[in-house]
Structure formats: structure tokens, C-alpha cells
Amino acid sequence: GDVQDFGSTSDAHHQDRWATDTGNTARLQVANANWIMHRDDLPEYMEKWGLLHAGFDYNCVAVFGSQSTGKSTLLNRLFGTTFDVMDETQRRQTTKGIWMSRGRGMDVLVMDVEGTDGRERGEDQDFERKSALFSMATSEVIILNLWEHQVGLYQGANMGLLKTVFEVNLQLFQSQRGKEKTLLFFVIRDHVGSTPLANLSNTLQADLEKIWAGLSKPEGLEDCKIQDYFDFMYTGLPHKVLMPEKFDTEVDQLRSRFMDPKDANYVFLPHYHKRIPADGFHVYASGIWEQIMSNKDLDLPTQQELLAQYRCDEIANAASEIFIDTVSVLKVPILDKGQLVQDLGPQMTEARSQALKSFDKEASRYHAGVYEKKRFDLLKKLNAQLSVYFVGQLRNLHKSAVIMFQDSIKSELKKPSYNFADVVDNATRNSEKHFKEGAQSIILPDTDWSYDSEFDQLQDDFAELSAQARSDEIKKMTKMLEKQVEGDLTEPTSIALNNPSSEMWHKILTVYKMAIANGQETLIKKAKSFNTSDEELDESVKNLVKQSWLLLRRKIDEELADSMVLLKLRSKFEDKFRYDDEGLPRVWKPEDDIDAHFKKAREETLALIPLFAKIDTTRDSDLEVESDEDFDFARSLTVLGESKQQDITTRFKRESDAFYLEAKRSIVATTAK
Ligand code: GDP
Ligand code: MG
Secondary structure, eight states: OOSOOGGGSTTHHHHHHHOOOOSOOOOEEEEETTOOBOTTHHHHHHHHTTOTTOTTOOEEEEEEESTTSSHHHHHHHHHOOOOOOOBTTTTBOOOOEEEEEEOTTSOEEEEEEEOOOHHHHTOOHHHHHHHHHHHHHHOSEEEEEEEGGGTTOTTSHHHHHHHHHHHHHHHHHGGGTTTSOEEEEEEEETOOSSSOHHHHHHHHHHHHHHHHHHSOOOTTOTTOOGGGTEEEEEEEOOOTTTSHHHHHHHHHHHHHHHHOTTSTTOOOOGGGOOOOOGGGHHHHHHHHHHHHHTTOOOOHHHHHHHHHHHHHHHHHHHHHHHHHHHHGGGIIIIIISOOOOTTHHHHHHHHHHHHHHHHHHHHTTSOHHHHHHHHHHHHHHHHHHHHHHHHHHHHHHHHHHHHHHHHHHHHHHTSSSOOHHHHHHHHHHHHHHHHHHHHHTTOOTTSOOOOHHHHHHHHHHHHHHHHHHHHHHHHHHHHHHHHHHHHHHHHHHHHHHHSOOTTHHHHHHHHHHHHHHHHHHHHHHHHHHTTOOHHHHHHHHHHHHHHHHHHHHHHHHHHTSHHHHHHHHHHHHHHHHTBOTTSOBOOOOTTSOHHHHHHHHHHHHHTHHHHHHBOOOGGGTTOOOOOBTTBOHHHHTBOSOHHHHHHHHHHHHHHHHHHHHHHHHHHHHHHHO
């Protein structure tokens, strides 16, 4: 029976007279006679009624009174609702339960309570009490509906009902004393007018005070006044059947009290509001309902807190779902592709503040303490989500800073002249700046994020990379030095050894010393560029001396390999034996003393072997190459060992014998002619 059915009520024509609102006023049975609450339908109806997002900008009114006193009729007339009215012709009971609808043309939730007239039949006071609890916990204004003839009947059903209302109120609001009030709006029906309203209201007020005085009050509240919890309004309405037009006019006038905030008697004053945000109404209502059903003590502040927790969680979840959608576009570039997202900082800030803003918008209406805590939780959750991207971007920044560093060094070292230390300094400075600026721009406020350890790691990487580059450069330089030394040594050594003389070794060693001096000069020049320490420089010089020496020794070994020595010996011998002092080829004559010539030439030639055999340092006593475990300087001075010398001597002798025979034969030939 929750359909919108204006047409089925006899008052449909009447409603159209004043209705201006086209909003849906469909009614909902919030709870039925079996105490089943239609909790899940409430949000849908709140939406339908256009109130779900109203925040605090809605009001709530409920009606109490004996059975069949025209309550539903009044509500329908006042608020344009379509609550069931008892059919006069059949005297049929309306459907039991708590009904809710929206006031037409006003942001008002209207509650109609349909019970059995238990009090008159001495039953079902339980329903009355429960529905009173529920209504009081939600409504700002309670309309108390009674016939004029019921006024003054202190022992009557109404008084019992009022007693229940007061007791329930004390239970619910004892801690709110003086802070939150409820308006009790008495409507005296079938007010004939012979007794003025003022008299009726005085009588009622006196009865109320009497009932209040008779209540057993909670501890500490023994002296509390009825006015601490309630405000009162009284009005009368003419007989609907006997004076229908007057009834209509007065109801219309009454309506303005519920509709028009400028009306002097406007009922919905701010301090009556129960402060349930509209989007939490269903949760709150069902929470209250559960408490009532389990007959537990209903404590509104606790209910408010529970409501706040539930709703703030819901709102936070909704906010963070949208948030996750928003920021998930960052996943592919940052986490999968390892790219730097240029405006990541602003993007994260924006996404986070959007989420917080949407949370604040709804959640801030709830219990302040709960709201603050849930907001903090949400912030932590958002930060945790974002930190994944923060860390990812840091990693990518790290990578790009390393690449930047390497590229910079590589291109600078290609230039014709550079200072290595400066090149590294520049690259380090620029790459660190790139990293730091990038990292700084993605640190959000209200986080404990830091890039310190990543930065430390980066500096370690730079140190390692520059050490590597430095050692590569030094290797390159050493190679170049070796080439330079080789260039200095090769020709002069070869020339000296091809013109053997007693000066020969001194010449070679002089060249060697010059080459080293040359190399050393280059080293010292480069030392500054590589930030070389004195120790390192000493080490390099020592190395240069030794490597150059080994190079020289290799050169000498090449020049003085067996065949080469023999060649040198032969050429020397030939010079002496086959050419005369003018350098002309000798033609032997019979009178020539070939034997003496041969002997002399051979001896002079053989004398070269010991000369070649050992590097003579007598004139270069300052020369010293440091020995170590696999290098012995003194031994390196020996070029040809004893046996090698023997061997060469023998081979040379044989070769020279051939020259001798050839010379002899040439004379025989000449004389024979
Ligand atoms: P409820 O049970 O209190 O909701 O009462 P209803 O609105 O269902 O009305 C019960 C009966 O009283 C119906 O037959 C109405 O026509 C009649 N009724 C409604 N308003 C008035 C009124 O102002 N005066 C009189 N005498 N009867 C009324
Ligand atoms: Mg009714």
C-alpha cells in the first residue's frame, strides 16, 4: 500500500486547491503492525521525495492521538499527504503501522502512526510506547490531536498517552536537558468555540504539569521542568463535517505555520531539529528501531555516534572509490612504463582534495568526533594509495637522474678538452637538482613522505658511476701515455742499436729518461683534472717508469732477437771486411793479407756481442726502476744470457767463415785469368 494514490482519497480535489509542488508525496509504510521495518526502502523514498541530499534542510513531524480522532485526515489536509483515512461508511480500520510521506510543497517528513486504540481496550500499550519512542527520536514537532470534549479528562486516554510521551522523552533526552527541545503542538478538534482556546490550553497545560510532577524522574533530574524539554502550542479546529468550509480555511491558515519560516508561529525552529542528516536518516531510523525492538535502553547520543560511524564509513568508501578511479590513470605510465608524470604533484593534490571535499560535504554533518576521526582515517588511506605513485615516481626520477648523469659525462668527455673533475661536478649538480626538484614537487602536505633514502642511494650511484668513468678515463690516458712513450722510444732505440757503439746504451737510456719526463709532465697536467691525490700521482709516475721500462725492454728484445743480432753482426762484419775505409767494396788482391783482415774484422764484430748482451748503466747510475716480486731491475739489464751469447758467437763464426772462403776464392779466380 505504498503507492501514490491521490485519486483514491475523497480529499483529492481539495489538495489541488493549494498544491504548488509537483514533488512526489508517495507514502511508505516504515514499519508494519508486526514490527517489521522497511528499512531498505527508506533511502529510495528519500530520493523519490527529493530529500536524500537535503542535509539538515528538512523537518520532521509526527502525530499522536487516540484512534479515529481525525489525525490522518488532518495530516492529509495540512501536508497534502495520502495517508489512509477510516472509511466512514464502513467504519473500516486503516492499516496498522508507522507511515511516512513528504509534505507537498515543503521539505517536511510527515509520520502517521496507526495503532489500535489499545488504551481504550486496555491492550497494546507496547505499540504506543514503541511508536512514541520512534517518533520522539526523529521528530521536531509532535502534533497531539484530541477532541475538545477530551480536554480536562485528566484520567482519560489522552493523559495516559501524554504520560508515555513524557516518560519516553525523559529516557531519550535526559542528557540533552535544555539544549534540544521538542514542540508539542496541540490541535483541539471539533472546537465549538464556546470555551475559548485560552481556557482550554490553560486546562491542558495544568494537566501536563500535573502529569510531569507525577513522573518518576531519572536520578539527578528530580527537579527538572517540563519546559526544559518541551515547548507548547495550542490551536483549535472547527468541526469538519458541520463546518467544512471554516474547517478548510483554518487548516489553510494552520499550514503556513509549517510552511512559512516568516510566519510568527512557524513551528520548525532550529533547536527542535534532531540533527540527523537526510542521507543518514534510514540508518539512524533503523538503528533506533533495533534498539526499541530489543527493548534496550535507547540512548540518542550513542545512536548518533553509531550513525556517524556507519555513514562516515559509507561516505568515505564512496569518496575513495571515485578517488581510486581518478588516480588509477597514473598506474600505467608510472608503474608499468616507468615514465615521469610531469604534473604528478598537482594531480595527486587535486585528487586527494577532491576526495576529502566530497567526504566533508556529507560527513561533516555527523557527530564531530567521529567525523574528525574518519576523516583522518580517510586521509591515511588516500595517502597510502598515493604513496605507491610517489614511490614509483621517485624510482623513475632516480633512473632518469642516473641517465642524465651518464649522458652528461659521456658528451662532455667527447669534447676536445675537459677537466674531468669539473665534468663530474657539473653532471652531479644538474642530476641532483633534477631529482630533488622532481621529488620535492610530489611531496604532499599531511604525509610522512620523504625522499632522503632514495637521494642517498642516488648519490652512491653517482659516486660509483663517476669512479668507473674516472678509472676508464685514466686507463685511456695511460694507453695514450704508453703510445707517447713508445713513439718517443722506438726510432732512437732502433737507430742506436743499429749503430752499436760504447755510447749506444747511454743514448738509449737518455731517450728513455726524456720519454719518462715527458710522460710525467702529461700526468701532472692531468692530475688536476682527475682530482688526483699526491699518493695517486706518485703511484702513476712509478707505474709510468716501470711500464715505459718494460716497453723499452720489449723494443730492445725485438731489436736484439737472435736473427736480428746476427743481422747486425753480419752488417758490422761486412762493413769491416768487405768494404775499405772509404766505404768501397774491397777487391782482394793476391798480396792482401786476407787472414789478418778477417781476424781483425771478426774480433771487432764479436766484441759487439757482450755490448749487446747487457744494458750498460755506468753513465746513467741515477737510473732506477723499482723492483717488485715479479720484476727485478738488475736482471732486466741482461739482454742476452751466457749460452745465447755462445750460440750467437758460434753461428756468427760459421757465417763469417763463408765470407772468408768467398774472399779466398775470389783471389784464386782473379789470378787464374
Ligand atoms: P485517525 O484514526 O485519527 O487517523 O482518524 P481518521 O482521519 O481516519 O478519521 C476518522 C474518522 O473521523 C473519519 O470518518 C473522518 O471522516 C472523521 N473525521 C475526520 N476529521 C474530523 C473532524 O474534524 N471532526 C469530526 N467530527 N470527524 C472527523
Ligand atoms: Mg489514521
